[in-house]
Amino acid sequence: MEKVLEEMAKARVFCSRESVPNAVDALYEFGAIHVTRSRAAQPDVPLPSFDRIATALISLRAMEKTLGLRHSAEAPAELIEPAEKLLEEAERFDADFQRVYEAEKKISELKAQSSALHQRLRDLEPFLFLRVSPVLFESQSRASLMYFKLAAGEKEFSTAAKKLGCNAAFVRAGSNAYCLVAVDGRKASDAERKLSRLGARLSVPRTGASSFFEEHAAVQQQVSEISAQQKHALSFIQEFRARHAARISELRAQLEEHAKKAELPNKFAKSDFVEVIEGWVPAKRFPEMEKMLLFALAEKAIVEKAGTGEEPPVLLDNPPLLRRFEFLIRFFSLPKPGELDPTMVIALTFPLFFGMILGDIGYGLLTVLLALGIYTRVRGDFARDLSGMLFLSGVVTVVFGIIYGEFFGGEEMLGTHLTPLIHRGAHGIELLIGVVLLVAIAHITLGLLISAYLNFLHGHSKHAYAKLSWIALEFSLVAAAGSLVVPDIFPPQYSLAYTGLAVASIAGLYYFEGIIALVEIPAIIANTFSYLRIMALGLSGVILAQVINRVPVEDSFEKLVEAVSRGGDALAVSVALASLLFFSAILVLGHAGALVLGVFESGLQTLRLHYVEFFSKFYRGGGLPFLPLRKTR
């Protein structure tokens, strides 16, 4: 039964310093080795190619940033192209890309110019309809011209100007009113001071043109030219991006792999002539690695399995369907060597608990659709794993939806009345509590059985018998409590048996694990009743869905039909239609929100039950991850 972890072997390779590049190539080709840092490793001594690769990577990353490309951290490239070819191509791109940098620089210069010209246009706008030569505004001793933007009314301004002995001519431009004031040069400052209470004096833009209108047109022409130049530069950059972006990202990803390769010798131990490489390899693949290395190094190397007391890294090895659940184990902690890989168990129990909590045909189908959507639209290993997990959980949710007789919280599905086996919304709760407690006992018992098995396997019989005592105690306590709450499942007439079993198991615990085990007895009771969250969360989800279903969509629809059949009054029909649309939107959004809450909470609480109540019985974790040079599956 034991699902063992892949057996690992510590490999040690001795080769000459000259042949290190070939050794690195061979190891990378093999891929499935977790190279460890040797205690005698000398850092900062990578392969000679590293400098050139690093320089190329800097410029490629700068290009990606300039072109606004998103850098995906989850997509290491399969090494297919030789480093030399990639470097030459990167260097060519670097040369071509100088034109992009120049275009960018030009765009920012043009932006600054455009900004200044737009400001000029704004300054000229009030003067646009003024049929006066700009020259006249220059200071003259006998007469002075001033231009005001009116804050007060025209009449008021006109009266004030007449009192001061000024001539005023009004100009309208859009919603703004302006006034050109001519006054004797000696009275200019006094007139300005008094008229400034009724309007703001505008400063006259300097221009050599014969009119402001002409100047405005000339500036607009310049703005258009600059805009055209900007567009041209931008379209050059966009064209470059469209043609080369994918290849630049690919080059970057592949060169990053080459960089990792080139940095590998930092981990090797070195002497004057010999290099020592150490790493962990799956034991069954050791011969394959040995063959590849000896071939690459022309037999001038020693490849051996090294005995070591070190803890090997852990490689989870599960069939493809179960592999979707491995990330749940990685979320918590990888198993240590000697521990069970719980992926298979969690692959069965996670969808089960998820389905028991969410338990609705409609929500289950939507969860399946969501899983398919993620699988088809989102790239990456995590998305694949999540979609696989959601798909299975959604299917089980549909099954439990049939058991509970629920379709989006209601008892009818497309006109068909659903007959529940367990009616969550009403009298079936006690039955559900009983079922949940049984599931709790089964789950915790499974954890304890796994622990007992592993203890027997490793020769710790006392601890194994202690686990069996825990199982007996757990059953007896839950049965005794259950006989009060759910007598149909735990008949009260066996109370004496439950008590006897409890006493015997406590005695066994004391014998096998000492007084410390007795202190932990309340914990197992708490762990068992913690599973009642399955009932509680499920019930709260049902109630939420029922509340959402109270939105009066059917009533609105009937009102609309009634309004249409009465054959008139467009207003009544519009109101009825609007309310139907409104309530339908509320219904859809409400169920969408309930689904999100349901999926999130069901997943989270199920994980919690596994991590805290289940794993604590047999699982410690703390394993180191196996980090191969290259993914080969």
Added chain:
Amino acid sequence: MVEGLGLGLGAIGAGIAIAIPALATGYAQAAIGAAGMGLLAEKEGKEGNVLIYLALPETLVILGFVVAYLIISSLGTAQA
């Protein structure tokens, strides 16, 4: 009147059974959330662990809900 009083007190009890655990959960999650954000600011990739720690105190409110439900259903049975 005595029956009505019992019903009322039972309902209050059910409310308290939900309210106090909910407050306790909120209090616990406030501290956990703050510490979790501090962890995430220092170390990437720990979002899953932080989410699990945040979910741990929800046991209080869930068990409170169970107690409240049992009170309400037994009140309903008694009334019937």
